[in-house]
Amino acid sequence: MAMKKFRNMKVYEQSGYHYKSTPAIMLKGQWLREAGFDCGTSITVTCEEGRLVIVPREEASYVDAFEESGRETADKVAEKKGRY
Incomplete structure (x- = not known):
């Protein structure tokens, strides 16, 4: 079965900070997985x-963090991911 290209949805209202009306969009369903969003x-x-x-966004690896921001930042990334 071919995946539907368009989906009609609604922007809902959700209570935000100090009960201020905040727009909310919820996307869920197997169609997300089929579209590459597991x-x-x-x-x-x-x-x-x-x-x-x-x-979809590719996750930054430990090596990427080291190359971009230096050793100190890479160590923080590794700690956060439980690698130390």
Whole structure:
């Protein structure tokens, strides 16, 4: 069965800080897995004029953290991930 390309949804209201009305969108269903968004997948949401674009984000590895930010930051990343 072919995956549906479009889905109609609703922006709901959720109580936010000091009970202030806050817009909320919930996405759930097996169709997310079929579209490449499995449980635990990190995502990036880009806000454009009248549009949200959601793409999977690759996790930064320990080596990437070391190369980008130096040894001290890499050690913090490793500790956070329970590698030390």
